[in-house]
Amino acid sequence: MQRRTLLAATAALAAPALVPALAQPAWPNRPIRLIIPFPPGGTTDILARYIGPPLSAALGQSVVIENRTGGAGTVGALETMRAPPDGHTICITISTLITTALLSRQPYHPVNDVTPILHLANVANILVVNKALPVHSVAELIAYGRANPGKLSYGSPGIGTSVHLSGEMFKQATGIDMVHVPYRGGGPALADLVGGQLQLIFGNASSTLPFVRGDQVRALAVTAATRQSYAPELPTIAEAAIPGFAVAEWYAVIGPAGIPAPVTARLNREILAIVGTQEGRARLLDMGSEIVGGTPEEFGAFLRADMARTEALVRSTGIRME
Template identity: 40%
Template structure:
């Protein structure tokens, strides 16, 4: 029996659906905020600004970057996840979003609290050395670390980040001990590495590429399966005998749960177009990032796979929050 209450609820649901559809159709009607959970100057910030600039032209609305760093990126991630699901706050982050929950008591589960929109790019994590350290290869670094256990190394993100895991994975295989010095982003980390305040660093390739080309830093190894086209002279970890160590770092775009599917589809489509644009693509490649693109479903699958992989690595490497 159809009651008046049933009819009222049905009408309300239909009305809300029409409002959501109308809002999505008018989107974007105001500026869009990209939340980047790391400081300016690192690969996440660089990638976000490239996409924001392209979308601003496409939409005729400002798309701007707001850097919200802290707690290994969790501050910005939590702010974005808790924002109104209207499509005007979008998270632009790295794969630490899939590793942090295994180390910290975060309030964001990427599989439940975020909607994957698109994978933007991938790049290797690169182990770099200041010339004064006096090493030119992993073999030389291993020999030095065995004489000087606990050599410090900088990362652009904190405990349990992919950069941290990559180095600890290497150290475990090589039988050496290295000590992490975490920074709040690639920009601050690269500054101290260039100044020789810390003489070893594990970072995404973006903040390192110009210094590699200038010869001011030595790049010892990269974590990709094959050599990046941006770093053709830098051998992989596997090439140097560290078998199985493959760990690309990716950038991706997420929305809070509840954003209308039409908005997710629009953002996926337009960011994909931006990544295919020759000028934008060249900018990414010049910053040592390989543009990717693809569907929300493909990106969601990558997030699930990496979430599981990082869980295994945290356990295998005995990484625990202090």
């Protein structure tokens, strides 16, 4: 009798501990929302639509891509951070996550309010001009800009993006008076460049390369520190005219703060498996992207360091919300 009583008491004590474990649903147990903070046609959208189908197959759930645009990516970022931290909402974001937070009052912290999942890739920008503009090199562009102050307009996917930073750094280094025209994404800006509403853009390689290869725009140089294998004929801006000039944009996967570590690790592993294959690396390289990879912890450390670097860059260029 005493033994039965002891067993019953032990079971009663263990039962509450078992309930939470049994109540935890398997992950994922419903479709994954993959938020893209820019319109279709830009680099983030291209990456998402490449990753989405194989990620769906790996997880056994649909991956639903949602373009939530506006505020240079802040609308999509905020949508992500407000989602439950259960791993069913993730976002492919870019460097502007940090930059726009430094330039304006945003209702979130770009490091503390996110779960770092994967540093996906780095993408350089390509300086391209409308084909009607009578310039064929960076030196000729600088000479034209100095001779025609205020007559050059350059577009960007939004204030604080690497495309915008490239333009502002170019203005600062050359003394050219150029007008910045922010758009809701890289796709619309490139369309206006082809149409003649803009004269130039420092477009992300991933979304700009098809326009270069289609002979719709004229490429002058890349913003990276070294020449890029996808367009080795293009000089860097540093070697062409401005020593030390170097800008690249990072692309990453994040979620709302508080996603369980096992879920974060699984997402990191599955997405890296998609882009890390020989085919995946070749596909992204063809888009102008270089795979970075690494662990969620490494990406978290990178985020903190990049916030410090970006803050210094914003101060030195004097960039502000327009």
